[in-house]
Amino acid sequence: MRAxxxxxxxxxxxxxxxxxxxVYIAFALQPDFEVPEWYLALPLALALMAPMPFRRxxxxxxxxxxxxxxxxHVAVGLGRIGLGAGFVGCVAxxxxxxxxxxxxxxxxxxxxxxxxxxxxxxxxxGAWLLNTIVVWLSLxxxxxxxxxxxxRRAYQAEVEARLHLLExxxxxxxxxxxxxxxxRIARELHDVVAHAVSVIVVHADGASYAIRGNPELAExxxxxxxxxxxxxxxxxxxxxxxxxxxxxxxxxxxxRVPQPTAADLAELVARMESAGLPVxxxxxxxxxxxxxxAGVSLGVYRIVQESLTNSLKHAGAGTRARVRICRDGDxxxxxxxxxxxxxxxxxxxxxxPVVTAPVPGGNGLIGMRERANVYGGTLDxxxxxxxxxxxxxxxxxxxxx
Numbered sequence: 431m432r433a434x435x436x437x438x439x440x441x442x443x444x445x446x447x448x449x450x451x452x453v454y455i456a457f458a459l460q461p462d463f464e465v466p467e468w469y470l471a472l473p474l475a476l477a478l479m480a481p482m483p484f485r486r487x488x489x490x491x492x493x494x495x496x497x498x499x500x501x502x503h504v505a506v507g508l509g510r511i512g513l514g515a516g517f518v519g520c521v522a523x524x525x526x527x528x529x530x531x532x533x534x535x536x537x538x539x540x541x542x543x544x545x546x547x548x549x550x551x552x553x554x555x556g557a558w559l560l561n562t563i564v565v566w567l568s569l570x571x572x573x574x575x576x577x578x579x580x581x582r583r584a585y586q587a588e589v590e591a592r593l594h595l596l597e598x599x600x601x602x603x604x605x606x607x608x609x610x611x612x613x614r615i616a617r618e619l620h621d622v623v624a625h626a627v628s629v630i631v632v633h634a635d636g637a638s639y640a641i642r643g644n645p646e647l648a649e650x651x652x653x654x655x656x657x658x659x660x661x662x663x664x665x666x667x668x669x670x671x672x673x674x675x676x677x678x679x680x681x682x683x684x685x686r687v688p689q690p691t692a693a694d695l696a697e698l699v700a701r702m703e704s705a706g707l708p709v710x711x712x713x714x715x716x717x718x719x720x721x722x723x724a725g726v727s728l729g730v731y732r733i734v735q736e737s738l739t740n741s742l743k744h745a746g747a748g749t750r751a752r753v754r755i756c757r758d759g760d761x762x763x764x765x766x767x768x769x770x771x772x773x774x775x776x777x778x779x780x781x782x783p784v785v786t787a788p789v790p791g792g793n794g795l796i797g798m799r800e801r802a803n804v805y806g807g808t809l810d811x812x813x814x815x816x817x818x819x820x821x822x823x824x825x826x827x828x829x830x831x
Contacts, residue, residue: 443482489529493522527576626662691727692719714756737766745770764823
């Protein structure tokens with residue numbers, strides 16, 4: 431009946447009609463009991479049960495149809511020998527409470543009680559009070575049952591709505607997580623490719639100039655190109671393996687290489703120096719790079735890597751760079767300076783804020799700022815007082831946790 435309510439209500443109507451007809455035949459067979467003619471009893475019984483299959487879809491129409499048909503049904507005397515009119519009236523009250531609301535149900539119940547009281551006075555003058563009490567109790571029972579079922583339906587609807595909302599929120603959270611992961615991988619790819627390609631281009635240019643005059647220097651440059659390219663391929667393979675699988679190795683069966691951390695800055699500086707950019711690395715004496723949280727450590731490494739890569743690409747020959755990382759309470763400060771091709775400013779301008787300006791033609795500064803913003807930090811970059819370029823990043827994080 432839950433899956434096919436119309437079929438269930440039709441079966442109920444057929445059963446009630448069959449019961450009324452059986453009762454009618456039983457009384458008709460008694461010679462001392464007068465019953466209405468069959469051509470009156472059968473159409474009225476059919477008319478009373480006919481709208482039962484559609485009571486859920488049209489509850490108000492069903493209820494008032496039953497009320498209207500009950501008047502002639504009772505008037506011809508069928509109310510004395512059948513239960514159909516009374517039972518269908520109770521079903522109508524229940525249906526209105528569940529599907530139409532209390533206001534419609536109250537109006538209908540008042541009309542039904544009035545009609546029933548009139549009927550009892552006319553047909554049962556000696557027992558009208560008892561019969562009226564029975565009718566009232568029946569309607570009250572149907573009302574209470576309707577309230578219970580209506581509350582249950584409302585609860586189920588609320589649960590379904592909340593489940594749908596949770597499913598929607600989970601879907602949105604999944605989409606946001608996927609977008610964030612794609613953005614993270616895009617930043618990683620940019621850092622890896624930009625750094626590797628910059629080093630390769632610098633060494634390729636040097637090798638092309640030195641290949642005849644200084645073969646040994648050209649050989650070292652080519653070796654650096656090979657090592658840088660191989661390292662970049664390994665990092666690219668690791669990032670793509672994140673998208674391809676979830677085991678501990680990539681599609682080629684090689685184990686994933688851990689992401690670089692701030693503890694690897696010395697190796698990064700060495701690679702930069704081999705690429706032709708002298709770098710001085712300064713660390714706060716109280717700062718242990720291995721104590722940094724993994725995400726902050728990766729962010730520090732990538733910010734320094736991108737800054738030095740930009741210095742290598744844009745600062746020009748003879749540039750020197752300085753990297754300073756220090757601890758300031760709950761914050762980590764990252765400072766990267768070079769003395770190369772950044773546009774100089776008057777020294778007096780150093781008192782004001784650092785002008786933020788992207789490196790021409792690239793997205794590296796945007797990626798560095800996003801990395802800082804992930805942890806609620808800040809990043810400023812711009813020309814240094816007196817010449818060169820500077821990058822200042824602050825990552826607020828407790829280092830003792």
